[in-house]
Amino acid sequence: MNKKDFYNLNVSELIDLISNLQIKETKLNNPHFTKELNKASKDLDSLLKKKKVKVTSKIIRKIIFVSLSNLLVWESKDEMLLNQKEYYPILKKALQMNSIRNTATNSLMDDFKETDFTRNRVSKFTKTDPLWKKHLIKKLS
Amino acid sequence: MNRNIKYKISDLFDKLTVLQLKQLDSNTKYKNFEKTIELIIKEIDSTYLSSNKNFYFDSKIIRLIIILTQINTYIWLLRSEISKTDKSLNNNMKISHQLNALRNIAKNGLSLIFSNSDKAAVRTNTNKEDLKGWKFSLLNE
Numbered sequence: 374m375n376k377k378d379f380y381n382l383n384v385s386e387l388i389d390l391i392s393n394l395q396i397k398e399t400k401l402n403n404p405h406f407t408k409e410l411n412k413a414s415k416d417l418d419s420l421l422k423k424k425k426v427k428v429t430s431k432i433i434r435k436i437i438f439v440s441l442s443n444l445l446v447w448e449s450k451d452e453m454l455l456n457q458k459e460y461y462p463i464l465k466k467a468l469q470m471n472s473i474r475n476t477a478t479n480s481l482m483d484d485f486k487e488t489d490f491t492r493n494r495v496s497k498f499t500k501t502d503p504l505w506k507k508h509l510i511k512k513l514s
Numbered sequence: 515m516n517r518n519i520k521y522k523i524s525d526l527f528d529k530l531t532v533l534q535l536k537q538l539d540s541n542t543k544y545k546n547f548e549k550t551i552e553l554i555i556k557e558i559d560s561t562y563l564s565s566n567k568n569f570y571f572d573s574k575i576i577r578l579i580i581i582l583t584q585i586n587t588y589i590w591l592l593r594s595e596i597s598k599t600d601k602s603l604n605n606n607m608k609i610s611h612q613l614n615a616l617r618n619i620a621k622n623g624l625s626l627i628f629s630n631s632d633k634a635a636v637r638t639n640t641n642k643e644d645l646k647g648w649k650f651s652l653l654n655e
Contacts, residue, residue, distance in 0.1 A: 391573075392580045398649050399584070407651045414573035421571050428569040430530070430558040433579055434551070437531050440583040441538065448591065470538065485571075505544045509537070512548065 383492065384424070385481035387417045389474075392440040396447055424486055432484050435477040435513055442474040469506055472498040477513040522635040523562040523628045524621035530554050531583040535590055562628055569628065577652050578623045585617045585650070612645040619653045 382390065391413050398406040426432070449467035453460050475494035482488050496510065521529070530551065537547035563569060592610040596603060618637035625635040 388576055388580075391577060392584075395577070395580050395584060395650070398651060399647075402647055402649055407649070410577075410651065414577065417573040417576065421573070424571075426571050428563055428571055428575065430555040430563065432571070433527065433558075434530060434534065434555065436576060436579050437534050437583045438538075440580040441531070441535055441587055444584050444587050445538070503541065505541045508544050508548070 382413075382416065383482065383487045383489070384417065384420050384485040385478045385487070386492070387413055387420070388436055388481065389439055389443070389478055391417070392443045395440075396444055400447075421485075426485055432481070435481050435484070438477045438509075438513055439474055439481075442470040442477075446470055446474075468498055469503075472496050473506060473509050473513060476510045480514050520561065521557065522625060522632065523558060524624040524635060524637075526554050526558045526562075527579065527624055528582060528586070528617070528621055530558075531579075531586045532590075534583075535587060574623070574652070575627060578620050578627075581650050581652060582617065582620045582624070585613055585620060588648075589613050589617070609645070609648075612642050613648065615640050615642040616645075616648065616650060616653060620650070623653070 391410060394406050394410045394413060397403070398410060446467045449463050449470075453463045453467075456463065472495070476496040479493050479496060482492065502510070533547050533551050533554070537544050537551065540547065569575075589610045592606045592613075596606050596610075618640050619642075622635075622637055622640065625632065625637075629635050
């Protein structure tokens, strides 16, 4: 194996990681997460410098969705524990958001020229999707 | 029709994050939100990103978008809480007002990248007063 061959996070995985680290930096207020954010940002910049991908609002929308869904899934977890009667409906919505987020991260791999089906995340959830979810999956693909 | 006053790019990014949140929150009006989202996407790309100056993705742009999305989500969740109960009303109102200042700092960061010569794009309400916690380290740089 070549010395340069290694398995590391790609751009879309780093975006997802940074979005989660940002939630932790804000909510848990531990300097460890700030350090991790800085490390992940450096990795991201070293990848993006080579790729030179132009900013477009369609890609921005996918990044917004990743950031938004990660935070709402985090909040859902808290809500599920507080509101046991609504446990399963909240869990279902969280898993639906999660699978749409996976569609967005898979699509970001194409946008950042790093398509690799072995890294694709599972975007299928229930046997039949509700119309709103089908719509979002189509728009974020 | 040509207008003299147009939305600044940071305002359009901000609207995009809020509309994406509303679209995800509404299982029935997603098509109406999609129409406005598509208009915003078209406006950003045609007015700000198709000029001679090419903008390429870097970690700062991505992190500012992630932060703007999450701050808007926190404000949305606080407003939702305020509409349901008077418990902690003053505290929730104050935090959402202070988070608005952080949101403006994030928007100013984006304005600086995409329209640095446009002084009118700068938001002046950036005083987060005595807000404790709520760490977004990038906004301090």
